[in-house]
Amino acid sequence: MEKYTPTWPVIGHATVVAALRRHVMKGSIGHAYLLHGPRQIGKTTVAEQFAAALLCSVQERAIACDECQSCRQRAAGVHPDFHILLPTVNSETTFGRPIITLEQVRQLQAALSHRPVLARRQVAIIVGGDSLQDKAANALLKTLEEPSGNTVLVLTCDALEQLPLTVRSRCRQLRLSTVATAAIFDALRAGGSSPSVARQIAALSAGRPGRALQFLHSSDQREAYVAGLKDFGRLASGTLSERLAAANALQQRLSAADDASLAEGLRQQLELWQTAARDRLLNAAGCPHLCQWTVEDTAGSSPAQWRFFLDTLRDVRAALGLNASPRLALEVLLLSLPR
Ligand SMILES: [Zn+2]
Structure with missing residues (x-):
């Protein structure tokens, strides 16, 4: 022992x-x-x-x-x-x-x-x-x-x-680097979570124990995150008009907030998109087993396109850190999504 x-x-x-x-x-x-x-x-x-x-x-x-x-x-x-x-x-x-x-x-x-x-x-x-x-x-x-x-x-x-x-x-x-999913799973199990809940939260946490605990304590936030991943799927795989409708809905939802909650909402949204886009890059590159989340069909988009989107995402996040306008940042990103 x-x-x-x-x-x-x-x-x-x-x-x-x-x-x-x-x-x-x-x-x-x-x-x-x-x-x-x-x-x-x-x-x-x-x-x-x-x-x-x-x-x-x-x-x-x-x-x-x-x-x-x-x-x-x-x-x-x-x-x-x-x-x-x-x-x-x-x-x-x-x-x-x-x-x-x-x-x-x-x-x-x-x-x-x-x-x-x-x-x-x-x-x-x-x-x-x-x-x-x-x-x-x-x-x-x-x-x-x-x-x-x-x-x-x-x-x-x-x-x-x-x-x-x-x-x-x-x-x-x-x-400090991201933590192994297995270590987060073990910690959640040791805290009394069921195997299925621990597995889902550990997968969604993307190696971040703080996020895992946030999802453990708030099923609302966990469900909102999963819904956000699905929204991203619709945004990424939809036709141009579906994509524009999704972008409009997102802009309206975000612009209903004041500047402080808009910026925080956008930061969370971008982190979620990063996870989702990284999964699509892995899937398009033929490594679906490395994905954090089940990815729907990414046929038609290439790894290079997803890499470009992830690069833009990184630039936009850095720009937001330097006080760029959240609304402008969102528009730049939506234009760089692979078609
Ligand atoms: Zn002491």
């Missing part, structure tokens, strides 16, 4: 978790870390477990005990030495893209200037470092350039290239 080795409660990412635990156990803790990789992959979960291990007063083998005063206060969200910055949508936001403002960074810096109260050090997680406004990133540089001896910053980001190089270069960078 395999020996049970305790570790952090994280789905996948064994190499990154092992590296961070080694830093804690050896006491060779950096002043700043950057966890990067796709959305919903578990970056914040890993960052939180790292913070928990750093703050726990009795941790053994770099695992938080969950029982000491430090662990209890952190779990209750009232630890004086633990800080978390989240991007928000506010008056300075364009097209609903959440941002981290200069004011947020200044408040964090003020908090970090005090000595730790309960733990040996202060720990701050900055979720979505790629949402830092330029002024905020510049201000943060000061903390990164002149770190105090007892603070640890952990940044997460989806799009590494959108974080200034000056910030990136001052962090220890760790990349």
Whole structure:
């Protein structure tokens, strides 16, 4: 029987978790870390477990005990030495893209200037470092350039290239990749899901544990995702008039929303299309067994066409990250769909 080795409660990412635990156990803790990789992959979960291990007063083998005063206060969200910055949508936001403002960074810096109260050090997680406004990133540089001896910053980001190089270069960078479907299936089964539900959710999650948990907790969102995949099928395989009708319906649905929910809706839609288009590329290339989702007939479209669509999709997603208009982005994409 395999020996049970305790570790952090994280789905996948064994190499990154092992590296961070080694830093804690050896006491060779950096002043700043950057966890990067796709959305919903578990970056914040890993960052939180790292913070928990750093703050726990009795941790053994770099695992938080969950029982000491430090662990209890952190779990209750009232630890004086633990800080978390989240991007928000506010008056300075364009097209609903959440941002981290200069004011947020200044408040964090003020908090970090005090000595730790309960733990040996202060720990701050900055979720979505790629949402830092330029002024905020510049201000943060000061903390990164002149770190105090007892603070640890952990940044997460989806799009590494959108974080200034000056910030990136001052962090220890760790990349998180998509997690094996089997590992997500096992985690869902261990959590009590039936084999059929676990299999469907694991397949739909596209290697993202965060998405798997989202679908586990909301069957509405799961069904909407499946419906979205089917819509994409109709969009991709329909006649020109069917395609235009589907595009119109989608535009109307999206334009009924305000800019913030439009941008978020579009981001989710594009991720879904990426999954669906990648499946069609695999199917057209003769590898249907690698598809995440059952693909209807893709006769008439070539792998090159789907590759072109995926390239356009990637460019459009990058442009959206740089505040391009969601409506314009949608039009560009619909024009590049294979016929
Ligand atoms: Zn503890």
